[in-house]
Amino acid sequence: xRILLVSDLHYSLKQLDWVxxxxxxxxxxxxxxxxxxxxxxxxxxxxxxxxxxYLSRMxxxxxxxxxxxxxxxxxxxxxxxxxxxxxxxxSASGVFVDGTRxxxxxxxxxVCPWWDGPLTRDLVxxxxxxxxxxxxxxxxxxxxHAPPDASPTSWTGQRHYGDEDLVAWIERHRxxxxxxxxVHESPFTSEGAWIDRxxxxxxxxxxxxxxxxPTCIEIDTDEGSATWxxxxxxxxxxxxxx
Numbered sequence: 001x002r003i004l005l006v007s008d009l010h011y012s013l014k015q016l017d018w019v020x021x022x023x024x025x026x027x028x029x030x031x032x033x034x035x036x037x038x039x040x041x042x043x044x045x046x047x048x049x050x051x052x053x054y055l056s057r058m059x060x061x062x063x064x065x066x067x068x069x070x071x072x073x074x075x076x077x078x079x080x081x082x083x084x085x086x087x088x089x090x091s092a093s094g095v096f097v098d099g100t101r102x103x104x105x106x107x108x109x110x111v112c113p114w115w116d117g118p119l120t121r122d123l124v125x126x127x128x129x130x131x132x133x134x135x136x137x138x139x140x141x142x143x144x145h146a147p148p149d150a151s152p153t154s155w156t157g158q159r160h161y162g163d164e165d166l167v168a169w170i171e172r173h174r175x176x177x178x179x180x181x182x183v184h185e186s187p188f189t190s191e192g193a194w195i196d197r198x199x200x201x202x203x204x205x206x207x208x209x210x211x212x213x214p215t216c217i218e219i220d221t222d223e224g225s226a227t228w229x230x231x232x233x234x235x236x237x238x239x240x241x242x
Contacts, residue, residue, distance in 0.1 A: 001107060003219040005206050007032035007145070007181025010071065011040055011047045014212035016054045024061040026218075028102075031055070032181040033069025033114060033145030035087075044074055048086045056093035065096045068114045069145040069182060081117035099123070101131055107221070108135045110175075112144040121165060132173050139221060140175040146182045152193035153205040155186045170201050177202045177219070184208035187215065187228060194228045194235070197242045206230075 004026040009015050023029050035051045036044060058064045068084035077083040087097045096102045098113035110131045115121040131140070146163040147153040148170060154162025161183050170178065178201060186192035187207035194217065196203045204226060206215045215230040219239075227236040 001027045001104070001219075001221045003028045003030060003141075003179075003221070005030045005032060005179050005204060005217040005219065006214050007206055008034040008069070008184060008208040009214055010034055010037040010208075011042065011051065012037075012210075012214070013050070015214040016051070018213050020054055020057045020061075023058045023064070026062055028109070029058055029062050029064045030143055030179050031058075031064065031066040032143055032179055033067050034071040034181060035066070035069070036071045036074075038071050048074070052086070052090055052093075055090045055095050059090075059094045063096070063102065064094070065102060065109055065111050065143050066090060067111050067143045067145055068098050070114055070116075073114065073116060077120065079117070079119040079123075081115070081120045083113065083116065083120065099127060101134075103134075103138070105138070107139045107141060109141045109143060112142060114145050125169070128169055128173055139177070140173075142175050142178045144178055144180050147180045147186070147205045148178070148198060148203060151196045151198065151203055152191065153180065153186050153196045153203050154183050155189055155192035156183055157185050157189040157192065167198070170198050170203075174200050176200075177204065180205050181208070187230065188232065195226060195237055195242055202226075202239055202242060 072084040073082040102109040148167045149162035149164045154160045187194035206217045219226045224239045
């Protein structure tokens, strides 16, 4: 499977244009959260309408998975915790969103929401436990906005800014790959990285850059390789050698 990972597009229309223009070249497109920009002068409802249109365009070309990030929370869920219910509307276009799964004969992809409280965290815990019972011998891929804490993929240049619960879930369930974002700087810092391994689990975070083309990671699960693309250049790694 050829996968393209992008994240933290933050309502960058040029970057959304670029992703939509190349989506057809991949078996799976992962947009790992922070679709919106809370600092933008554009009203959130207007941003949501535009992002949903772009996700629809992408889904017309390939399979698309999109999880929420901390910038995407615009309401409260039935548990009273902040969430991104607007993203559910993308499922009408065939996008796999928070709380859903996408499966093939060889892979199972679990799409996790950004959780902003203990009750939604418990939902994620149950979601992962349910999919653990379904994955069988397939490669298990998680889409989860934040990287694990204490990983080079969560290093800001000054401190780790990752998710401690994700570390525990990785140790418990041992997925094959976790695709994330959230920490923009980690691939560009001397002690950070765009790829890491926790036990048998690979973790990938493309980071973020300004300009018309986002940072991105191309993953080929058949060839066992991943390539990070950015203004700093291209870097290819073997998934086995990490």
